[in-house]
Amino acid sequence: MNAPWPTTEAEALAVQDALRARVEQAAEGAVVPRTVAGLDVAYHEDGERLAAAAVVLDVRTHEVVDLAVTVGRAAFPYVPGLFAFREVPALLDALGRLRVEPDVLVCDGHGVAHPRRFGLACHLGVVTGRPAFGVAKTPLVGAWAEPGPTRGDSAALVDGGEEVGRVVRTRDGVKPVFVSVGHRIHLGDAVKITIGLARGFRLPESTRAADQACRAALRGATVGGQIGSASPAVRGSATLGPSTAHRGKGAGVV
DNA sequence: GCGACAG
DNA sequence: ATCTTGTCGC
Numbered sequence: 001m002n003a004p005w006p007t008t009e010a011e012a013l014a015v016q017d018a019l020r021a022r023v024e025q026a027a028e029g030a031v032v033p034r035t036v037a038g039l040d041v042a043y044h045e046d047g048e049r050l051a052a053a054a055v056v057l058d059v060r061t062h063e064v065v066d067l068a069v070t071v072g073r074a075a076f077p078y079v080p081g082l083f084a085f086r087e088v089p090a091l092l093d094a095l096g097r098l099r100v101e102p103d104v105l106v107c108d109g110h111g112v113a114h115p116r117r118f119g120l121a122c123h124l125g126v127v128t129g130r131p132a133f134g135v136a137k138t139p140l141v142g143a144w145a146e147p148g149p150t151r152g153d154s155a156a157l158v159d160g161g162e163e164v165g166r167v168v169r170t171r172d173g174v175k176p177v178f179v180s181v182g183h184r185i186h187l188g189d190a191v192k193i194t195i196g197l198a199r200g201f202r203l204p205e206s207t208r209a210a211d212q213a214c215r216a217a218l219r220g221a222t223v224g225g226q227i228g229s230a231s232p233a234v235r236g237s238a239t240l241g242p243s244t245a246h247r248g249k250g251a252g253v254v
Numbered sequence: 255g256c257g258a259c260a261g
Numbered sequence: 262a263t264c265t266t267g268t269c270g271c
Contacts, residue, residue, distance in 0.1 A: 041261075043262050050262090078262080080259040087261075109260045119260070140260045178260085 005075055005089065012082045013116075020118045022126045028186040031131045033059050033193065037095065037102030038206025039124070041087045042214040048073050051221060052090035053214035055206060056102045059196065062205045068097035069217040080140065081115050084123040091124060104185060104193070105132035106206045110140050111182035113157055113165035125183020132182035133190035135204055139178055147176055152195055154179075166191050170198035177202060 006012040036059055041052045050073065056066040070093040076085035095105075111121030111134040119140070125132030142159035144167045151172050157165035157180065165180030168191055179194050181187050197204035 041262080043261085045263065047262075078261065080261090083260050107260095114260080134260080136260050138260065140258095 006085055009079060009082060012076065012079075012085050015085075016082075016116055016118045016123075019123065019126050020116065023112070023118070023122050023182075024184045026131070026184045026186050026189075028188050031104055031185045031189050033103035033131075035059060035065055035100065035102045036104050036106050036193065036197065036204075036206050037098070038106050038108075038204065038208070038210035039091050039094070040108045040207060040210035040214050041090060042211070042218045043074070044218060047078075049218075049221075050074055050087075050090060051214040051217035052087065052094045053210040053217065054091065054094040054098055054102075055209040055213055056098060056100045057197070057206050057209060059103075059193070062197070062199075064209060066098050066100040067209075067213055068094045069213055070094045070097065071217060071221040083109060084118075084120040087120065088123055088127070092127065095128065101130075103131065105130050105182070106193075106197070106204055107132060107134040107182060108136070108207055108210070110134045110136045110165070110178065111180040113140060113142055113159065113178060113180035115141050117164070119180070119182070121180065121182025123182075131184040133185050133187075133193075134178075134180050134182055135194055135207060136178040136180075137203070149173055154191060163187070168194060170195060170202050170204075174202050 038055045043050045051071045053069045072090045074086050075089045107121040110119035121132045121134030142157040144157045145155045147153040147155040147167050147169050154166045154168040156163045167176045168179050169176045179191050
């Protein structure tokens with residue numbers, strides 16, 4: 001029933017074309033999350049083995065409510081614009097191990113601020129059906145004016161004549177982050193949530209927590225060959241069936 | 255043709 | 262993404 005994971009760039013592009021129509025818009029205020037899930041992936045130096053983490057935080061207190069990690073392999077080579085095909089299988093596996101269903105997914109990358117308006121946040125939102133948005137550290141597409149110097153200041157990220165995201169200053173005098181809608185959420189809400197989650201640091205607490213969790217899992221899997229021993233509250237796996245290595249010759253790097 | 259190019 | 266600890270500055 002499930003379409004096979006794309007092996008070539010042409011196949012991946014076709015998948016994006018098909019899924020793009022399923023992205024849903026949302027009115028401002030439609031999403032008032034009590035919890036968010038921070039998602040991130042860490043790679044082994046071989047560029048193939050990886051660990052993915054999903055950490056659920058209470059939006060108000062930033063307390064970790066749930067956490068799940070999984071280790072596996074990159075499902076596609078890194079190609080700007082096709083980035084999601086590399087991490088989606090592992091991230092879905094991690095999300096599937098959570099006991100608490102997060103109200104919104106905070107992705108490490110872009111949503112519609114993408115050449116074909118279907119970045120990682122859109123992809124994860126569509127396949128999970130959950131509200132989702134992306135917070136990226138660097139731009140992929142678009143132009144913008146330097147936002148004000150104060151935390152909370154922002155500027156429109158424009159591409160192809162449309163606002164595809166917002167460049168947001170989460171801390172005074174610090175390089176801004178790029179926020180864009182993924183699925184079922186309004187850009188203004190995504191920006192507010194991002195600022196609320198980024199208090200002491202540039203990146204949202206959710207992203208930082210996920211980054212720390214997958215890095216730790218990667219070490220555990222590399223050194224001990226097993227993970228999840230550090231904390232009994234963490235659910236993890238040392239294998240990842242579907243997320244096998246990319247094969248074939250039409251997609252570049254391996 | 256020459257860069258740029260999420261992680 | 263990853264290679265990488267201490268250090269300069271507010």
